[in-house]
Amino acid sequence: MTQSEQNNNIDLNQFNQVFFEECAEHLAEMEQILVSLPDEGPDEEQLNAIFRAAHSIKGGAGIFGFKDMTVVTHVLESLLDRMRNHEIHFSTAMVDLFLEAGDVISMQLAGHRDGAFVRQEAIEQISAKLQQVIDAGSVVTPVGSASAAMTAVSEEIALSETVASEHSCQRYELVFTPDPDIFRRGIRLENLFAELEELGELTVTVGLPATTDFNTIDPEICVCSWRMTLFTTASEADIRDIFEFVADVDQLQVLTTSENALENRDSADSELIAKVTLPEIPRPEVAGEPGADTFGNAIGRRSYDKNELAPGAYGRRTSEAESSIRVGVTKVDQLINQVGELVITQLMLAQTAAVLDPVLHENLHRSLLQLERNTRDLQQSVMSIRLVPISIVFSRFPRMVRELAAKLGKQVELKTVGDSTELDKGLIEKITDPLTHLVRNCMDHALEIPETRIASGKEPCGTITLRASQVGGRIVIDVIDDGAGLNRAKILAKAAERGIPASDNMSDEEVWQLIFAPGFSTAECVTDISGRGVGMDVVLRNVQSMSGRVNIASEPGKGTRVTISLPLTLAILDGLSVAVGPEKFIIPLNSIVESLQPAPESLKTVNGRNVVHVRGEYIPIIALYELFNMDALVKEPGKGILILIDVEGEKAALLVDALLDEHQVVIKSIETNYRKVEGTAGATILGDGRVALILDVNSLFRMRKQK
Amino acid sequence: MQTGQERTDKNGTGVASEYLTFTLGSEEYGIDILKVQEIRGYDTVTHIANAPEFIKGVINLRGVIVPIVDMRIKFKVGVPTYNEFTVVIIMNVLGRVIGMVVDGVSDVVALSGDQIKPAPEMGAALDTDYITGLGTLNEQMLILVDIEKLMSSEEMQVMEQAN
Structure with a gap:
């Protein structure tokens, strides 16, 4: 939590929620585009869309005070911008890098939204990696130290804005995390600070890790870290010289910023202090990461920011987004409840009127009939508000399949049919895990490696089809693969081994049901993908908790189809x-x-x-x-x-x-x-x-x- | 959780708090008026399977399912009859809506701290734990009930004990 967030009142929190939702949407959009990119690279439109997503996240994060989220997005944005300007050319490796960056941003998002743990190293790593790509393909002075990624960016600004000359007063941000045994080595830090002060104007903030317990602290071990702001005409090398015998290169991070960019920076600065002394950051060295998360946002506006009205610039939304509004689920549920009341009242009226003479009260009866029709329509419309397309769930699979396929050395094509089939929001949330599990199972067990597939006369590339459709009052979701099919003998043998009651003369149908028994797995080896046998029983349980059913059809050598059937709504x-x-x-x-x-x-x-x-x-x-x-x-x-x-x-x-x-x-x-x-x-x-x-x-x- | 007792204590003896008084058999009871949502007649209830006898069942209160408890059965006072004079006090207790059947609602009275005396240990059907005190008003004794404590207690079986 940042300081600015703490200052927020409840109203702002409400907006934060909007930001979280939007950010998640942008991330999903970005991922979707990345995964669907053709090998020859993205076209202009796709590149612009990714750029817009990254830019919107960064912008939003800046506005809502989640400064740390702007770090990765900024570097990502810089890279994408250069790609847009054809300064850097696309390579397939970039896709993975971008996806990884997206994950890091999601992680930060989760950190802010749910208080989830945020791995600071991951942020550093990805920023550095992205920066390397930028450096490799651009003319900017390359920077040796990976942790100085942000320095490069800052220098780039300094260049582009041509404000700061080499001899003008510079502002340096120093983060010094000494060895724990620095005191034992007899180093006097006062002298160090005094030397720094001779160079210019110095401000020092000390940070302590959250875990510090003053009862048990060993005064000979240094657990502190220091952040310093220094205004000086000296160069970075001069500053590093002072630390020469005190710190290793990686224990001191130096960030340069031109004085001109300074005005924008005061807020970031105050937050920096909060960050350093904040107790809840779970890491041993408080200032261990580069000052990136607080400095990133202050880099200043880049040339493309000024170009907001240019074609393809950010700020545009697809027409789909414009035609929807965001409403809280509680509001919808309230509406559904109220309509439910109305239906009951209508039924009561109908019952009361049923005893009245139809001839004498013809008008009443006719009106009541109309009321019945109207309430039924109303109820249906209201229920449909809660329905969301299943593509929300399906869209997460392309990436998963892509990564798993690479890991398993298999070729897999994922097809989705019926993306627009609508399902109750509550069900959508609950169906995700079982479906994920089924797809993983297909990837790991069902689909064969290309050689085996070719040997058995099939295309080397396996297919997994996710198909959703509405059948009567139920939603049917099929997970179909064209893999090896279920192995009847193996399942029966496994069942016998696990003590699950089974016999040889069971029908196929009954044999397939055995895989839903707890602890059942026919996989020869347990992998981190599947095979631990905590799967199909959970799938079955989850589906049943939604009043759903699971059916399996399988043919050896041809493939397997798992069918999940769910009620349209739970309400x-x-x-x-x-x-x-x-x-x-x-x-x-x-x-x-x-x-x-x-x-x-x-x-x-x-x-x-x-x-x-x-x-x-x-x-x-x-x-x-x-x-x-x-x-x-x-x-x-x-x-x-x-x-x-x-x-x-x-x-x-x-x-x-x-x-x-x-x-x-x-x-x-x-x-x-x-x-x-x-x-x-x-x-x-x-x-x-x-x-x-x-x-x-x-x-x-x-x-x-x-x- | 602020009972009438606590309010008066905080403000010394000056400010009185209000109680809704009702009768169960021949006894007069009082509960904090702020816990009362509404008062309505007794309607047919839907019986709940395997519930204790004093839980009459549930009713539909404008679309909300509300459990109804009969304090006459619970406290073993009076005869549980249900007629057009039987009254249900709908209360808001710990975020839940609960109905309580009583023989009749009498009045709303204001009692100041010095009008409330601690209840003696009785070991009666109604545990002294749930009585905040005994009030006296016009020669009449009022048994003041801590309704939150009572309704959330294990023996009432109205709320899941995990909460």
Whole structure:
């Protein structure tokens, strides 16, 4: 956290949030372009787009006071600018470098947004690397020390602005991080400072690491670092001479800035002090990194900044961005809730009016019909606000595939189909991890190396297809590869080894399901990509937590298709209302197989527990009144209605008094004001304004086992 | 968390704080008025499976699912009857909305610190921990309840104890 951020009031924090979101978008855009670049290099438009993204991040970071974020972006921007001006030519290595720079910026972003750990060395490294590329391809005086990357930039400014001449008064920023044993070597730092003071005007700030505990500190070990500002006519070499016997080259960083750029710098300067003494920076040497993060922003405006109106300059957005607005999720949820209320009110009205004479109240009935139509449309439109295209998830895969392919020595092409398929935002967040896992699995296990592929008569380049589509009320996402397919024998052998129940005469379908067992992996060796066997079971669990299903189809040698099917949204559920005694319950429609009135001869008992015989299967009966300790009208399975439910192959028959109706219900949380109720997945409000509990079929199974 | 008791303590004896008083059987109780959101009649509730007897169930309060507790059953005072005079006090406790069934709401009274006496140890159904004190008003005794402490207690089973 920087000082300027601490000074911010709540309102500014709100803007910070906007910046974080925008910054993340720019990074994603940049990455997307980089990954899709053709081998011969980017065209003008692409280069401009990357440049715009980098520039916008830098600009935003500067405005919002995240000075450290401007460092990498600045160097990146300089490099891109030179590329735009054809001073430096594109090479494929640059793509990786740019991607890496993007990662570092993301890391800094996460640091500001979530307080995540920021590796300062990474910032240094990438700045230096980028600077090297600039130096290699430009006429600017090369600088030997890698940590002096920023010096080069500053000098470049000095050159371009031709303000500072060699003999004029210069401002130097010095960061001195001595050896821990400097005191033991008998070096007197006072003398050093006195010598520096002879050169010009000196300001010194001392920094202590956050971990300093004054109770245990060893006064003979130097843990401090110093930052100095020096106005002098002396050269950098003169300054370094003073430190000659005190510090190694890398213990002293010297940054030159022309005096002219000084005015802009006061804010940065005060922040520098805050940075040095700030306790939360987790690193042993406080001023270990080059002063880059605080100086970078002060480099001043470059020639291209003045060119903002030139064609292709930054500040332009794609038309897509202009046609959308950013709204908080809570606002949308509030709207959805309110519309839910409206739907309930409309239902109540309809119920009340149903008893009125249709002839006498013709107008009322007609209006109510219209109201019903309108509310339904309204509800649909409102629900669609929460829907976002799945391309948000898909877009992260090209990069991952690219990098993994390189690592694994495989050739992989990633195809995405149905990018514009829309899914609830909550689901999008939850589906990312399972999909990532599936794609990794494809890369690591399914797809063969090029030689093997050629040997088996396939194209050397493997294909992974991500396909999303809407089928009825559900979203279906396929992860398809044209790899080796699942190996039936291997899976069965592995299952036997792991003690997972399996037999040779299981159908393929059943065998594929085995890979969802916890701890299952057929990979010969565990890599850092996959193979630890903590995967498919997690995938299954995650998908199920979204009321989704996973299916696998596979053919040896041809490939595998994993299909995830999800409900369109989590806020609304299709359910069947049933009566048990005086209460009504909602059973999710997707878990219901059928309902039946059992014939007396199909009812049996096993160990005193009731089962029903349906098409050759004995299915246990769960009496809801028993499970919930209620008074029901019907207590004998033979007189009531049985609803067959099926969750992940586990079946049961629920005994209820009567079936009532099929509804689309808005799911409400009971936990907001009460605690979790076992056996329920929430509650909803029925047409008559009463609350009905929604049954959670999974937890019903659990409850039954406990009883 | 600022109960009426604390407010008066801070300001010496000068400023009084207000209590909503209600009856449970023959006893008169009072809770901090600032915790009360609204008062409404008793409606049909939806029973909650395997909940303790004093938790009557949940109701729909303008789209919000609100649990209803019957203090008469919990405190074992009076006879839990439900008729058109039965009243539910909807309270805002620790960010949650909870309804409490009582026999009737009587008044809003202001009590200053010196009108509140500490409650004696009784070992009764209502633990003394949840009583901030006994108030006296026109010869009548008021049992002042720390509703936040009571509702968040384990024995009420209204809130998840992890919180």
